Amino acid sequence: MPTSQHLPLLLPATFTQASHTRSLRSATRVLRGVCCAPRPEPRARPDSILSMSRAFVKDPETPGPTCPSPPGCGGSGVPVSSVTLRARLRPEAAARFGEEAFFCPDPACEVAYFDGRLAWAARSELLEPAYPKQAGAPLCACFGIAREAIEELGRRGDKAAMRAFLERAASPEARCATRAADGRSCATEARRVFLRALPGAAEE
Numbered sequence: 001m002p003t004s005q006h007l008p009l010l011l012p013a014t015f016t017q018a019s020h021t022r023s024l025r026s027a028t029r030v031l032r033g034v035c036c037a038p039r040p041e042p043r044a045r046p047d048s049i050l051s052m053s054r055a056f057v058k059d060p061e062t063p064g065p066t067c068p069s070p071p072g073c074g075g076s077g078v079p080v081s082s083v084t085l086r087a088r089l090r091p092e093a094a095a096r097f098g099e100e101a102f103f104c105p106d107p108a109c110e111v112a113y114f115d116g117r118l119a120w121a122a123r124s125e126l127l128e129p130a131y132p133k134q135a136g137a138p139l140c141a142c143f144g145i146a147r148e149a150i151e152e153l154g155r156r157g158d159k160a161a162m163r164a165f166l167e168r169a170a171s172p173e174a175r176c177a178t179r180a181a182d183g184r185s186c187a188t189e190a191r192r193v194f195l196r197a198l199p200g201a202a203e204e
Contacts, residue, residue, distance in 0.1 A: 077102025154197025
């Protein structure tokens with residue numbers, strides 16, 4: 001058993017070791033709190049918020065030229081390329097236009113094509129009757145499919161035949177840029193005609 005003269009030496013050593021252990025535990029808890037605490041997300045700068053807001057705001061579209069009135073209807077047109085113009089118009093009429101023009105889809109309008117420089121071509125200057133400008137013109141100019149044929153498919157509810165037609169219209173066999181008056185596929189219009197003719201379809 002240690003003598004009393006050793007006690008002053010043992011007690012300070014025991015006290016120092018316990019204090020050191022508590023200090024280590026406290027430091028460990030502090031470090032864990034710093035490492036594991038969720039970091040706050042950085043606040044967006046005002047200029048960053050402004051940039052994000054602008055990214056979601058769509059600029060208003062600039063309206064294109066309208067069908068010259070008179071002699072036209074004053075409505076909007078469908079953009080077409082010079083390839084379509086040269087294929088669908090008489091040469092002297094196509095020569096009035098530049099690289100781009102617009103097709104007027106209004107069946108009652110006498111103007112077939114126009115541009116932003118007030119040049120225009122009448123539907124009488126088309127090389128062939130064009131849908132929907134002239135009665136009897138095929139809805140599908142590539143394959144000569146009439147509107148009435150699509151309506152008949154709708155009345156019969158023949159979805160298989162309609163699907164086959166749409167697949168053909170989307171194939172390389174179609175030549176919409178040179179055969180269609182608007183230079184585009186007739187698939188959208190054909191679907192609309194078909195759906196309206198289905199039994200029980202609501203009238204527009």
